[in-house]
Amino acid sequence: MKLNEKPTALIMIFGATGDLAKRKLFPSLYRLYKKGKLSERFAVIGIARRPLSNDEFQANVKNSVESAIKDSGELEDFVSHFYYHSHDVTDASSYLALKSMAEELDTHYSLEGNRIFYLAMAPEFFGTIAEHLKADGLTDVDGFKRLVIEKPFGHDLESAKQLNKQIRKAFSENEIYRIDHYLGKEMVQNIEVIRFANAIFEPLWNNRYISNIQVTSSEVLGVEERGRYYEKSGALRDMVQNHMLQMVALLAMEPPIRLTTDEIRSEKVKVLRAMRPLEGEQVKEYFVRGQYGKGSMSGKEVQAYREEPMVDEQSNTETYVAGKLMIDNFRWAGVPIYIRTGKRMAAKSTKIVIQFKDIPMNLYYQTEQTLNPNLLVIHIQPEEGITLYLNAQKSGQNMEATPVKLNFANKGIDGMNTPEAYERLLYDCMRGDATNFTHWDEVALSWSFVDKISDVWESTKEDGFPNYESGTMGPREADQLLEKDGFFWWPVTDLDVEEC
Numbered sequence: 312m313k314l315n316e317k318p319t320a321l322i323m324i325f326g327a328t329g330d331l332a333k334r335k336l337f338p339s340l341y342r343l344y345k346k347g348k349l350s351e352r353f354a355v356i357g358i359a360r361r362p363l364s365n366d367e368f369q370a371n372v373k374n375s376v377e378s379a380i381k382d383s384g385e386l387e388d389f390v391s392h393f394y395y396h397s398h399d400v401t402d403a404s405s406y407l408a409l410k411s412m413a414e415e416l417d418t419h420y421s422l423e424g425n426r427i428f429y430l431a432m433a434p435e436f437f438g439t440i441a442e443h444l445k446a447d448g449l450t451d452v453d454g455f456k457r458l459v460i461e462k463p464f465g466h467d468l469e470s471a472k473q474l475n476k477q478i479r480k481a482f483s484e485n486e487i488y489r490i491d492h493y494l495g496k497e498m499v500q501n502i503e504v505i506r507f508a509n510a511i512f513e514p515l516w517n518n519r520y521i522s523n524i525q526v527t528s529s530e531v532l533g534v535e536e537r538g539r540y541y542e543k544s545g546a547l548r549d550m551v552q553n554h555m556l557q558m559v560a561l562l563a564m565e566p567p568i569r570l571t572t573d574e575i576r577s578e579k580v581k582v583l584r585a586m587r588p589l590e591g592e593q594v595k596e597y598f599v600r601g602q603y604g605k606g607s608m609s610g611k612e613v614q615a616y617r618e619e620p621m622v623d624e625q626s627n628t629e630t631y632v633a634g635k636l637m638i639d640n641f642r643w644a645g646v647p648i649y650i651r652t653g654k655r656m657a658a659k660s661t662k663i664v665i666q667f668k669d670i671p672m673n674l675y676y677q678t679e680q681t682l683n684p685n686l687l688v689i690h691i692q693p694e695e696g697i698t699l700y701l702n703a704q705k706s707g708q709n710m711e712a713t714p715v716k717l718n719f720a721n722k723g724i725d726g727m728n729t730p731e732a733y734e735r736l737l738y739d740c741m742r743g744d745a746t747n748f749t750h751w752d753e754v755a756l757s758w759s760f761v762d763k764i765s766d767v768w769e770s771t772k773e774d775g776f777p778n779y780e781s782g783t784m785g786p787r788e789a790d791q792l793l794e795k796d797g798f799f800w801w802p803v804t805d806l807d808v809e810e811c
């Protein structure tokens with residue numbers, strides 16, 4: 312399907328009264344509609360247990376769009392495409408009613424039998440829903456059928472395999488769209504373009520010129536209302552297994568022979584296969600875990616993780632992870648890729664810093680001082696852009712090198728907000744482009760890497776928890792992880808350097 316084509320489909324959202332649907336899915340569908348990317352030939356069935364009429368459901372959709380988007384208009388037309396079906400997904404008898412509703416809407420909107428099943432529900436229901444969809448004939452369609460699955464995809468490799476087996480009974484691999492919303496972010500998608508469309512970077516993108524890479528995704532928010540889920544997940548499963556490893560795969564992969572879904576995925580898989588697995592004692596050497604204690608954030612006292620709702624007061628769950636990854640292949644041998652992510656940190660920031668190796672000698676002026684290394688910084692969020700830190704002679708200075716920066720701010724170009732990750736991903740799914748969704752092989756490899764770490768962490772209680780104060784950048788051990796290699800974490804705030 313071409314980029315400007317307007318897809319036609321019936322979208323069934325399971326979990327349509329939940330938080331994700333309200334905050335992300337409805338506003339994203341609205342943006343697509345408003346931009347003319349959805350044809351008039353679409354319909355949405357919202358599915359959840361609570362009884363709602365179509366009118367009540369449409370009012371909910373309207374409210375959620377209005378709260379997310381300031382200048383929303385044309386809402387009546389938009390919400391008229393939404394229908395509601397009250398249904399307990401564990402109740403086998405109610406799928407047939409859903410089927411006849413789907414068929415009516417298919418005819419009414421001429422949807423050509425295209426169906427998207429979006430599972431915005433707790434993962435324990437994913438397998439059951441997929442099996443019922445097949446058993447009751449909802450997947451017997453003339454057009455395409457696609458299953459969109461939210462994270463977490465399993466709790467470990469074993470449970471992920473089980474889940475995959477269940478959903479594969481009803482959908483083939485190329486009909487499954489596993490969401491990793493980081494892959495929908497503008498600047499995450501830009502990693503490939505920065506690397507493969509610039510003659511100045513690709514030749515340097517290897518262990519001869521890069522000394523280390525740092526990927527940070529820090530959050531200011533704590534665990535909020537998600538204690539029940541987070542207690543079983545922790546930062547390793549919640550962020551590292553998916554978003555962090557996906558960013559690493561994009562940074563480290565070889566250029567694909569073509570920009571097709573299969574070729575890109577196959578290169579990412581090779582990176583994940585080349586990641587050095589960690590066993591036993593090595594986990595301690597390469598990974599650091601943390602848990603936030605109380606602290607002060609923007610002048611307000613906040614409570615420790617162990618005091619959050621639905622969290623065990625002796626919890627051993629990590630809210631912070633820092634790690635060193637080694638990709639044992641020809642391009643990356645010897646280059647550490649450091650990752651860190653955590654909650655209740657000093658700033659909300661996702662950033663990638665590529666630190667280049669020092670030049671062999673400093674010819675300039677204060678030769679006893681080393682020059683600042685060249686850095687390429689990819690700002691994923693909240694700001695979006697690229698900064699290149701160079702050394703240059705400042706006017707008036709004689710043969711003296713000073714650090715300067717070249718800045719490209721993505722949002723500064725036309726003042727427009729870049730599309731929400733979910734907006735892109737929904738559109739991609741409707742168009743049948745699975746490039747920015749994770750293939751089963753990537754999921755499996757990520758789990759097998761992460762499982763080794765969680766096995767060790769779960770069998771050894773961390774006595775020092777909580778080990779970082781809310782409002783800081785994590786535990787001291789995370790700094791030591793880099794210090795022992797002769798590096799340090801670059802700050803997530805901009806370096807105080809003059810712009811050229």
Ligand SMILES: NC(=O)C1=CN([C@@H]2O[C@H](COP(=O)(O)OP(=O)(O)OC[C@H]3O[C@@H](n4cnc5c(N)ncnc54)[C@H](OP(=O)(O)O)[C@@H]3O)[C@@H](O)[C@H]2O)C=CC1
Pocket residue numbers: 325326327328329330331332358359360361398399400401430431432433434461462463
């Ligand atoms: N919220 C977010 O920002 C994010 C969420 N996710 C993932 O998205 C999924 C949904 O999350 P979220 O929206 O936060 O969850 P919520 O708990 O807010 O919503 C759950 C939804 O499922 C429905 N539901 C629960 N049990 C049943 C049942 N037996 N039959 C039919 N419907 C049922 C609920 O409605 P009712 O009670 O009326 O049945 C509700 O609509 C999860 O997998 C989560 O991990 C992923 C990333 C971000």
Ligand SMILES: O=C1O[C@H](COP(=O)(O)O)[C@@H](O)[C@H](O)[C@H]1O
Pocket residue numbers: 528530549550661
């Ligand atoms: O998937 C998740 O991501 C969010 C962070 O996403 P971001 O787009 O705001 O960076 C995280 O808060 C959440 O715990 C996790 O489940």
